[in-house]
Amino acid sequence: MEKQKLKIGITGQAGFVGYHLYTTLSLDEQIELINFERSYFDDSEKLEDFVTSCDTIVHLAAMNRHDDPNVIYQTNIGLVKKIIAACESQKVTPHIIFSSSSQELKDNLYGKSKKEGKELFMEWSKSNGGRFTSLTIPNVFGPFGKPNYNSVVATFCHKVSRDEETKIINDGEVGLIYINELVEIFVHTIFNGINEDKSNKISTEVFIPPNHHVKVSELLRLLKKYREDYMEDGVFPNLENQFEKALFNTFRCYVPSSxxxxxxxxxxxxxxxxxxxxxxxxxxxxxxxxxxxxxxxxxxxxxxxxxxxxxxxxxxxxxxxxxxxxxxxxxxxxxxxxxxxxxxxxxxxxxxxxxxxxxxxxxxxxxxxxxxxxxxxxxxxxxxx
CATH class of the missing domain: 2.60.120.10 (Jelly Rolls)
Structure with missing residues (x-):
């Protein structure tokens, strides 16, 4: 008898993290991916069909930037409430994995939306017996991040690969995690949620620490060296250091096709x-x-x-x-x-x-x-x- 596939849906599957998680999971024959589109949030019937179809929902969809911080807060809280309402309407309890942010510890409305969204899911989990996991994520870098949006790495890669001017506003140390490393944690969390005894704690909070620490000036120095050695002279750098290999692979994806x-x-x-x-x-x-x-x-x-x-x-x-x-x-x-x-x-x-x-x-x-x-x-x- 053929083993039933694990059905996983990802809100925000077209975003930076969503793209990498979706494409990685698509390589696993044990998994059936349930398609999600942003428009489902405005169509209760489609959203209810989506939550009913999923064994696990990874909730990545969120607004990060807007001129009015209140819009960010209201949007992100609203998305959480819609998922909860759909689950309660259909009386389903998929394992919900929520991407929170280290910003939740800071005094801004984006961080507040993440913290309160997590609390809403925890209350849903307690009231309905659903399994919930919150992953608090540090700064993420990797291929296909949007410049001036996802991370300083994306911005610098875009500018340096095009020989545009770059400026360092604050030369502090940044803590980072590479997208492949983050995806590994998501995949582990997905399968761990299936394999664990559900009588265990039904709400779990995981704070993911950054595993790469680098000063902004050193980051920019490495990228400029990649441009000089790799783009101008065709020389591949030493790829033995895990962070530098990840940074180089990220940089390569910003090299213009021309x-x-x-x-x-x-x-x-x-x-x-x-x-x-x-x-x-x-x-x-x-x-x-x-x-x-x-x-x-x-x-x-x-x-x-x-x-x-x-x-x-x-x-x-x-x-x-x-x-x-x-x-x-x-x-x-x-x-x-x-x-x-x-x-x-x-x-x-x-x-x-x-x-x-x-x-x-x-x-x-x-x-x-x-x-x-x-x-x-x-x-x-x-x-x-």
Whole structure:
């Protein structure tokens, strides 16, 4: 008998944290994701259908910024009340996981909305026997954060990658957590809520501490070095430090698509030609492939690996598509002018020989292939229609 899948819904699934949590959970065959749209909050019937369909609801939807702080407060409290009303109307008690914020300890209306929203869910849990978990989250950084909105990291990555002016207003130390690390905590909380004895404490508060501490000036220094070494000279930094690897992977996702393809310097003499593929300050794996005309390789994505495709002979089309998006980025590379394209994490990608002759492609990836932990997920760049 096939095991029943765990049904999970995420309010705010299109947001920064929501995107990463949704796409990560979509890789788990034990899970069925229940779609959520912001409009459900204004349609009681759809919201009731949503809460009824879920074993677990991760409530991420919230307003962070507005000219009027009272609007932030009223909006966030209102969203919590609507979820509670829908659950009570349908007499269902899904495990609700609430993303609170370290701001709840500060004197502002956003923090107040988080604190009081948590208290409302705790009261619902006590009155209805539903399981509730509050995760108080520190500052989060990672790919696809909105500049001037999600974090100073997002703002600096956006500006530095475009060589725009950056200013440090307060050079204090910031405590951060990388989005992949935060998602791991959410996933653990989801499965822990299913596996634990429900007779245990039904309301749980978890305060997640930041696990990376860095001064703002040091953060900016690292990002500017990535621009100089990586964008200007094509050099990969040392990726052994976990924070710096996370920061670099984040930075790479802000590099404008117009930056690629990057042309190599081709050195020619009577013996032939020489092209330096990549200089690196870290370990990695270099490889090459030959591909006959008309054949496509790839159609997969990675969640942590840094990878480069370099065409040195023949003609190729490289395609990329961000997971969850329909937009396809196309690049044409020609071995007569050797060039490369780097693959951002969470972008499925492929390479096709579109020429009449054999295609030679060199590949570099920052970690040797491990079949037990391949970090390779197959998904067509061009979805089947």
């Amino acid at each position: 930056h690629y393809p990057v042309k190599y310097t081709k050195h020619v003499d009577p013996r032939g030609s020489f092209v330096e593929i990549a200089r690196t300050q870290t370990s990695g794996q270099f490889s090459f492939s030959t591909t006959v005309p008309g054949i496509t390789r790839g159609n997969h994505f990675h969640t942590r690996k840094a990878e480069r495709f370099a065409v040195i002979q023949g003609k190729a089309r490289i395609q990329l598509r961000k997971i969850g998006s329909d937009e396809i980025i196309n690049y044409t590379l020609d071995g007569n002018e050797p060039s490369y394209v780097d693959m951002p994490i969470w972008y499925t990608h492929n390479i096709t020989n579109i020429g009449d002759n054999e295609l030679i492609t060199l590949f570099w990836i920052n970690e040797p292939y491990n079949p037990e932990d391949a970090d390779t997920y197959f998904q067509d760049v061009e979805p089947l229609t």
